[in-house]
Amino acid sequence: MKPLKMGNIEAKVPVIQGGMGIGISLGGLAGAVALEGGIGIISAAQIGYREPDFDTDTKAANLRAIKKEYEKARNIAPEGVIGFNLMVAMRHYEDYVRAAVEAGADLIVSGAGLPTDLPGIVGDAQVKLAPIVSTEKSAKVILKYWDKKYKRIPDLLVIEGPLAGGHLGFAREKLEKFEEPAAYAGEVKRILAVVRDYEKLYGKKIPTALGGGIDTPEAVRDAFSLGADAVQAATRFVTTEECDADIRYKESYIKARKEDIIIVKSPVGMPGRAINNEMIRRVAAGEKIPHSPCHRCLHQCNPAQIPYCITDALIHAAKGEVEDALLFCGANAYKADKIETVKEVIDDLKKLL
């Protein structure tokens, strides 16, 4: 097993725990993964949802919680690699990035849009930067833009495939086309070819992590044989003792059958993968679900038009109010049949490396 190296930072186990918002991967899960030698990622999406002023001053609550959750993870894994996942689509993205850097993050993983301006936001800070791409086209755009504007390459490129959870980086038609594993393997190879061009240009390795449906030692081995240097796994970590979500959310994965996992259109129009439940059925039947005062989370959202509020629905999920929730999950969530520890998951994933 080769460690994952990003400049002066090294993770003994080349497994990144993908960021999961809202409130699914916080300091507890990220710290536990980092302690086992992997990379623990805290999701910054509405991270302050448990702060008393979340409804009245969402930004201040989120900024405070970024620091708290980082400290929690750092106390669990003083020597571990700990980062944040920040979605470009979030309002106040720049402020949250700066807060993550100030807190001490080793790494920022950023997707849900292309993080074109991320190098400019962090400036000279030593933090490592990892954009998420899903297609050859997005890889080309981000690498070219960072090269031209910042003379910089990513410290890690996360390649997220069609079997991932949460919002997906594909239009619906592309998603169907790529769900056939061989079809996406071709796209991964094309993305890696783009990466190799920039490695040559800079005379420096750009490590890559492949994610989306990677939940067994065999899948990890396959990702490495495709040419990745690490994997990013998320779903498999939801059903761990250390995952920060309510037990009822974890149980919804254990109860789910394959046919319960569906593609939904999130209120902002992006496709996402989730477990079918009462709330999704109500929305599909045309119901408009009343929401709490708007927390102004995403740029593209128009609160007057949406069928439900994504912040409300994801907070319900983290709190275990599972019938009123958007239960984001990866395509393989139905395979979970018990609660494990993070150590058990990591030991299993790295078994064939």
Ligand SMILES: Cc1cc2nc3c(=O)[nH]c(=O)nc-3n(C[C@H](O)[C@H](O)[C@H](O)COP(=O)(O)O)c2cc1C
């Ligand atoms: C519950 C859940 C929430 C997620 N939330 C986010 C998020 O806030 N930002 C993000 O970039 N990716 C998010 N993802 C994607 C993961 O970080 C990860 O890349 C992907 O799910 C990997 O596939 P896997 O879940 O099959 O292992 C989420 C995934 C899940 C399952």
